[in-house]
Amino acid sequence: MSRLQPAKGKLLLKGARCVDPQAGLDVLADILITDGSIAAVDTAIDAPDAEILEVGGRVVVPGPVDLHVHLREPGQEYKETIESGTRAAAHGGWTGVGVMANTHPVVDDGAQVRSVLNKADATGLVRVYVYGALTRGLRGEQLAEMADMVAAGAVGFSDDGHGIQNPLMMRRALQYALVFDKVVLAHAEDEKLADGGVVNEGLVSTRLGLPGQPALAEELAVRRDIALARLTGARLHICHVSTAGAVAAIREAKAAGDVAVTAEATPHHLFLNEDALDVRYNTNLKMAPPLRSEADRVAVLEAFLDGTIDALASDHAPHAPQEKELEFELAQFGTVGLETALPLVLGELVAAERLSWSDFVQRVAVAPRRILGLEPVSLAAGSVADLTVFDPAAKTKVTKDWLVGKSKNSAFLGWGVRGLATEVIVGGQRVLKEGCVVV
Amino acid sequence: MAGIASKHLIRIEDLTVDEIYSVLENAATFKEINTRTIKKLPTLRGRTIINMFLEPSTRTRSSFELAEKRLSADSLNFSASSSATVKGESLLDTAETFDAMKIDMVIVRHRYGGSPWILAEAMDAHIINGGDGIHQHPTQTLLDLFTIQEAKGRIAGLTVGIVGDIYHSRVAGSLAPALKMMGARPICIAPPSYQPDVPEALGAEVSHSLDEALPDLDVVYLLRIQGERAQGLSVPSLREYATVYGMNQWRMDNLMKPDAIIMHPGPMNRGVEITPEVIADSRSLVLDQVNAGVAVRMAVMYQMLGGEGDVATAAR
Ligand SMILES: [Zn+2]
Numbered sequence: 001m002s003r004l005q006p007a008k009g010k011l012l013l014k015g016a017r018c019v020d021p022q023a024g025l026d027v028l029a030d031i032l033i034t035d036g037s038i039a040a041v042d043t044a045i046d047a048p049d050a051e052i053l054e055v056g057g058r059v060v061v062p063g064p065v066d067l068h069v070h071l072r073e074p075g076q077e078y079k080e081t082i083e084s085g086t087r088a089a090a091h092g093g094w095t096g097v098g099v100m101a102n103t104h105p106v107v108d109d110g111a112q113v114r115s116v117l118n119k120a121d122a123t124g125l126v127r128v129y130v131y132g133a134l135t136r137g138l139r140g141e142q143l144a145e146m147a148d149m150v151a152a153g154a155v156g157f158s159d160d161g162h163g164i165q166n167p168l169m170m171r172r173a174l175q176y177a178l179v180f181d182k183v184v185l186a187h188a189e190d191e192k193l194a195d196g197g198v199v200n201e202g203l204v205s206t207r208l209g210l211p212g213q214p215a216l217a218e219e220l221a222v223r224r225d226i227a228l229a230r231l232t233g234a235r236l237h238i239c240h241v242s243t244a245g246a247v248a249a250i251r252e253a254k255a256a257g258d259v260a261v262t263a264e265a266t267p268h269h270l271f272l273n274e275d276a277l278d279v280r281y282n283t284n285l286k287m288a289p290p291l292r293s294e295a296d297r298v299a300v301l302e303a304f305l306d307g308t309i310d311a312l313a314s315d316h317a318p319h320a321p322q323e324k325e326l327e328f329e330l331a332q333f334g335t336v337g338l339e340t341a342l343p344l345v346l347g348e349l350v351a352a353e354r355l356s357w358s359d360f361v362q363r364v365a366v367a368p369r370r371i372l373g374l375e376p377v378s379l380a381a382g383s384v385a386d387l388t389v390f391d392p393a394a395k396t397k398v399t400k401d402w403l404v405g406k407s408k409n410s411a412f413l414g415w416g417v418r419g420l421a422t423e424v425i426v427g428g429q430r431v432l433k434e435g436c437v438v439v
Numbered sequence: 440m441a442g443i444a445s446k447h448l449i450r451i452e453d454l455t456v457d458e459i460y461s462v463l464e465n466a467a468t469f470k471e472i473n474t475r476t477i478k479k480l481p482t483l484r485g486r487t488i489i490n491m492f493l494e495p496s497t498r499t500r501s502s503f504e505l506a507e508k509r510l511s512a513d514s515l516n517f518s519a520s521s522s523a524t525v526k527g528e529s530l531l532d533t534a535e536t537f538d539a540m541k542i543d544m545v546i547v548r549h550r551y552g553g554s555p556w557i558l559a560e561a562m563d564a565h566i567i568n569g570g571d572g573i574h575q576h577p578t579q580t581l582l583d584l585f586t587i588q589e590a591k592g593r594i595a596g597l598t599v600g601i602v603g604d605i606y607h608s609r610v611a612g613s614l615a616p617a618l619k620m621m622g623a624r625p626i627c628i629a630p631p632s633y634q635p636d637v638p639e640a641l642g643a644e645v646s647h648s649l650d651e652a653l654p655d656l657d658v659v660y661l662l663r664i665q666g667e668r669a670q671g672l673s674v675p676s677l678r679e680y681a682t683v684y685g686m687n688q689w690r691m692d693n694l695m696k697p698d699a700i701i702m703h704p705g706p707m708n709r710g711v712e713i714t715p716e717v718i719a720d721s722r723s724l725v726l727d728q729v730n731a732g733v734a735v736r737m738a739v740m741y742q743m744l745g746g747e748g749d750v751a752t753a754a755r
Contacts, residue, residue: 206640209552209574209612279450280560281553325531327551329572 003123007428010034010050016060016389020379021358022366031060033385036428040381053430055389058422059357062377063095063386064342064364065129067185067264068160068239068313070334071097073119075104080318080406082116083123085338088316088405090432092339093421095386096127097316098185098372101138102161108133110148117153125431125438126424127386129155129372131185134173140164143176150180155372158185160239163221165191170225174234183235183262183371188221188246189289198329200290204274208281210328215296218289219245226250230259237371238263240315242289244299251308262371264313265304267344268335268411273297276411283324283331284409287317305355310367314341318407335411339403344412346392346419389423394435396420404437441465443742447566449555451577451613456620458742463585465738466731473509473734483512486744489537491517491558492548492569493530498705498729499569499579503546506736512543530554534561543744547571552609565743573607579704580613582735584621586728587658590700595622598655601643602628602684603662603712604673606635610704611662615641628652629684632673649684653694661686661703661712677711687714691722700724 013031018041030045031038071085080088082099089097099116101107107116113130120128132149134157136142146157157177163186164170170186177184197213199205205212222238226249229236241247241263253261274291276282285291292300303309317334324331342364349355355363369376377386395418400408424432431438441461445453454462472478488507492500500516507514517537530549534557537545544565547555552574559566570576588594599618605611605627612635618625619642626644627634638645646652653659664680674680681687686701701713701723709715717723 201636203637203640206635206637209572209609211573212636279553279556281556322529325529325557327530327549327554327557329551 003121003125004127004426004429007036010047011053011425011428011430012045012047012050013053013055013060013389015057016055017057018060018379019357019361020062021361022062022376022378023380025379026358028057031379033425033428036385038379038381038383038385041379053423059390059392060379060387061357061361061390062365062379063388063424063426064093065096065098065368065372065374066094066314066316066338066341067098067311067368067371068266069097069099069316069338070102070318071099072103072318074115079320081123082119082128083125084406085316085318086120086125086128087437088336088338088403089126090424090437091404091421093342093388093390093424094126094338095388095424095426096129097338098129098131098156098368100158100160101131101133106133106137107131108136108138108144110145110152113149113152113154126426129374131156131158133157134159134164134177134184135169138162140166140169143173146176146180146182150182154182155374156183156185156237158187158239160185160187163187163189163191167224167228171228171232174228174232174236178232178234181235181373183237183373185237185239186221186225187239188218188225190217190220193217193220198286198290199277200274200292202274202293204277208277208279213290215243215245215292218243219249222246222249226253226259226261229261233260235260237261240264240266240269240289240313241300241303241309242269242292243296247299247303247308251303254308262310262367263308264311265300265309266313266315267337267341269297270301270304271344271348272411281328283326283328284335284411284413286328286331286333287315287335287411288333304363305349307359307362310363311371312341312345312363314338318405319409320407324409334409336403336405336407336409338405340398340410340412340415340417342421343417343419346390347417351392351418385425385428387425388421390419391422392419394418394420394422441742442745447555447559448577448739448743449559449566449568450575451580451617452620453577459581459584459617459621462581462735462738462742463588465741466581466585466734469737470731470734478509479511480509481511482741483507483510483744486512486543487541488512488514488544488546488740489517489542490514490546493518494548494550496548496570499548502729502732503569503736505733506740509733510737510740512740530557531561534558538562538564544740567739567743570609572609573612574609575613576609577613578732578736578739579610580617581739582728582731583614583660583702583704584617585731585735586702586724587700589727589731590724591657594618597623597657598626599623599658599660600626600628600646600649600652600656601660601662602649602686604633604664605629605662606633607665608662612641614660615643619643626652626656630674649690650694653690654696657696657699659686659695659699659701661701663704663706664708664711677708681711685712685714686717688716691717691720702728705729
């Protein structure tokens with residue numbers, strides 16, 4: 001029995017500020033949802049038989065999709081499950097998540113894809129889009145059976161966790177993904193040049209006595225993958241861009257216009273730099289790619305604002321305390337991010353009027369679906385009713401208690417955020433009500 | 440007695456310049472006591488110190504152990520081979536276990552930079568960093584400063600060349616910033632593959648040529664070159680390293696200031712970074728450094744644990 005079903009009946013959102021650049025909308029209106037789809041967007045809709053949701057001027061947008069999430073199931077359910085991770089997603093305002101293949105076992109055949117989708121169907125609170133591995137076991141040696149995975153429902157392919165180090169392997173993977181017109185999501189890191197570095201190479205690595213990895217380890221991999229995408233004609237998406245060099249490479253490729261490349265940035269690379277690392281050696285600030293210099297951060301932010309970086313993605317990477325309360329070099333890489341990503345962008349960029357609401361919707365809802373080749377979701381009659389209501393004025397402090405996900409390893413613990421999701425509606429079903437996840 | 444404001448000594452920057460001078464001053468007194476027949480003082484009687492060496496070390500551990508014994512502290516050795524860490528207990532669990540035993544001080548040596556902070560946050564005890572990864576080794580620096588001051592009469596104004604695999608050296612990680620704090624001029628002398636990511640972060644200048652830098656140096660501080668790190672990736676060979684960066688008789692006679700001193704934290708690779716003739720030269724102070732180590736560590740523990748009375752009284 002599926003947990004998410006197109007809700008029967010009618011739901012009327014009253015007095016919503018509807019923002020949707022696809023429909024050219026930024027107006028106060030009512031939205032009528034019937035049987036899981038949007039039936040009408042208009043001023044003063046009258047539907048006496050509908051459940052009424054008073055939006056009261058809060059902002060309604062097409063449902064955000066997080067392109068980069070690690071849900072850890074199967075195999076590491078102690079960190080996160082599909083159930084707990086999609087609850088966290090709903091709490092954070094997302095209506096869908098793209099999940100990476102680096103689980104145990106790795107999602108590298110059709111049966112694994114089907115298994116994740118079945119589990120998502122049974123326990124998921126938001127939509128789960130599954131990426132298959134590019135190579136078997138993420139080992140970078142043999143292609144994974146993409147046709148089998150596409151038939152089972154995979155929407156893209158990635159060896160995230162690692163970059164594919166062998167350029168011939170990457171070329172073959174891009175070529176084969178082209179057969180199915182699926183996007184390849186690349187974790188761009190030249191591991192030889194990175195040489196085991198756990199933080200950015202620079203002032204902080206020297207000051208803290210930690211092995212650093214140069215920014216060039218990312219840029220070189222990005223430039224290689226762009227060149228291979230150009231050679232093959234495949235669709236390439238660069239994950240978690242963290243350096244000015246990678247931004248420049250993507251900007252050049254887009255300007256040239258001869259290669260299908262898109263990119264994402266994470267909140268931690270948009271809002272934190274390596275200077276956050278101090279003598280306390282906070283392992284929640286250990287992630288791959290690492291926090292970079294302020295100049296890198298500013299370059300990534302500018303690219304996110306001007307659209308060179310197409311999308312926001314959290315790279316939600318849950319870990320248990322025993323994997324983080326360790327010597328910095330031994331701690332696992334990653335920060336949770338599903339619940340803080342959208343509030344951070346709303347508070348730091350939208351409220352600060354550096355990013356318009358319309359561009360916000362582009363980065364979090366329109367671009368992710370375009371990158372994955374999903375059906376667009378719009379605030380227009382006929383669209384599936386995946387949408388989120390944000391209260392731009394709602395504030396909270398990020399604490400372990402506030403996070404509903406299973407793991408609490410947030411790089412943003414202690415931060416104040418402004419702009420919270422109050423309602424999340426997936427296929428007409430309310431999964432977040434007044435800021436609380438519907439059990 | 441001059442105390443130390445910081446509860447822990449993890450980075451050399453945990454000490455002020457004045458505190459460093461007071462450690463050196465007290466160390467001089469302890470050094471004198473260490474020449475007596477009866478070297479033991481009651482100063483830290485009843486205090487418990489754990490030597491937590493999670494990476495092999497003979498010199499540093501012996502030096503701390505002797506210092507503890509001479510101050511009459513009760514000490515306990517906890518080493519990697521006997522430790523629970525090999526059985527899968529985390530450093531945090533180990534710290535909490537020892538914290539429950541009411542320990543006054545922990546000396547910690549560890550493979551990874553920043554690890555002493557895990558102890559500092561989990562325990563009530565004072566933590567002294569006995570060397571963490573490629574980060575810092577502050578008591579080594581204090582004994583180096585002591586040796587420099589004793590030989591040259593001052594630290595401020597001296598030019599100190601640190602020669603070798605500086606990137607991987609916790610000794611350099613503490614020494615360079617300390618020299619900068621004390622008004623000396625540290626220069627990192629090594630090929631780029633051995634330089635820190637950002638030498639300026641340590642307050643140091645950079646040179647790629649020992650021969651060019653040597654005539655300016657008042658102190659030539661040589662670091663151990665680890666064989667496995669010199670096999671073709673960072674430098675072509677130990678032989679070539681010795682040719683370009685090794686301290687030998689010819690360089691001593693022709694390029695070094697006649698009154699410059701030569702230091703090395705040990706253990707030495709004879710014939711690589713330093714030749715036997717240089718070791719034997721009267722300007723080589725390697726054994727003075729070892730000798731200073733016990734006295735300096737006595738001074739640090741004494742000042743951090745607030746031993747009864749001043750050193751002069753204790754010494755009577
Ligand atoms: Zn990744």
